[in-house]
Amino acid sequence: MSNPFQEAEGPQPPRQLKAPLEILANLRPLVDNHIPLTLRFRERAQRYQTFLLQLDNTTRTLLLDELVPNDGERFLSNGESFAVEAYYEGVRLSWETDDPVGATELDGMPCYRVALPGELTYHQRRNAYRALLKGGGEFAATLSGKRLAAELKGRLADISATGCKLVLGGDQRNELQPGEVYDFVAMLPIGRIETKIELRHAHHDERSDLTHCGIRFHGMNGLLQRQVERFVFQLQREARRYQGSDEGRFSR
Template identity: 55%
Template sequence: MSNPFVDEGGPQPPKVLSAPLEVFANLRQLQQNHDPLVITFKERSQRFQSYLVEVNRERSVLAFDELIPNDGERFLKAGEPFRVEAFHEGVRIAWECEDPIQIGELQGARCYWSHLPEQVLYHQRRNAFRAQLQLTQLIGVELSGSKLSPALKGQMLDISATGCKLRLPGDVTARLQPGQVYEGLRLQLPFGAMTVSAELRHLYYEEKTAASFLGMRFYRMSGLEQRQVERFVYQLQREARRSDD
């Protein structure tokens, strides 16, 4: 993103995309951007993470990477239907997989083949500016909670009124669970440290940088906390506009 602020507009009502080209284009976008998928099986509360490793319009198939944690494979083998949910730049994309999948390989790695869905739910939800921090502005963070001890330390890469993106050194994916609320997200903001609760929405590890990237959504913030975050985002917004002049 060249511009650190993108006005996403207000949230839009969800749309059902059924045109084959639209379905393919949105799933292909998830694959190309390596956006994490959250997979849930009907009648089960556990959540699994995966990625799209192939989207083939000619054959009308797609391939999922192995599930994290991998014990979810037994539900796939049993032919249990599941739901897939992903987020890309504030847009929620979701679909149902009712047909049994086929276990196979892609470029020597294990994967799960499925038919392209006939329709996907497309929901533009973000309604806040997202400020991308410059290298000189990166904010120190510490993430902890009842399900996470000891704490993990890293940096905040961007922030909006509703959430933020974090970078933590090393591969911490085994210690974190998408969908989990962590009560101790401590942000070292310029006007003082602040600790809030946040839900982990996205999680992936990038080997090239040897870092884990987390998409966090602020959870049940107080009015004071909300104002502090909005004040910081507004400050970044003004600084970015001045630098663009």
């Protein structure tokens, strides 16, 4: 029996995108959805957070927000090489640059102009449809476990048959360990779900002071798995109906 959540091609190995228009098209969602970027200088261990503010197809440049912590900005000014990565809807986007960075402004706020990367690594890391969840207050969720000092409360931002995104208040990166298995409870329209989850990654958004956690369901029993799959499939059909897309290809 086919699985409606599996994309036809499944997970793919990393692809190197080199066409400028293709690179711009794949970076655009990072701007539109205010996705945090992780920036690291080649010879330094410290990681910095920034955001992609604007793309300019005419000049083939992009604007990066100020760095957090801000001590990294002197490394930008000194022309140090750096690498950037971001995660969006199960895709890891990453690139490196040796090009000089210019200080500029956008709407009166300081930022940095950088040349569009000559190559962008596109890595689809999952093969399950992920449905956005509207009205976050309706989808409360908690994490707990022996390695946590206290239960962490948050909300679900999206869900797939294999995992979901959990949003927690504050900076919880010191509390959470990628690869660790935690106890997970969430309230969904289908009812209360309890299962183990594996934390895949956690990113803190300095502006909103929220921690976005990518989690994968771990050892979920068959009955609960089928309930989640049906729920996600329902959301998928509703989303495609709203977008006016043909959902016939998802029928079995």
